[in-house]
Amino acid sequence: MPIYAAPARATDLKGLPPAYISVKEFDPLRDEAIAYAQGLFAAHVPTELHLFPGTLHDSGLIRTARITRREVAEAHAVLARALGVD
Structure with a gap:
């Protein structure tokens, strides 16, 4: 599988653009997302990792x-910071 289909499998993350990673506490992909963020940190890629406690994979569907x-x-x-919008 190409690394573009599963970026967490890439071995060299240097030179990637800044990343924002949002992780739900009870998401089956949580550990993979955190590992990917750690790889970006190690490669000195500007990265924001946000973990939302008590949330599930689809909990964002509950808009209220x-x-x-x-x-x-x-x-x-x-996104506003990345675009330079105040």
């Missing part, structure tokens, strides 16, 4: 939940 609103707000803030 406080944690979902927080996650969306954080993602918007990261």
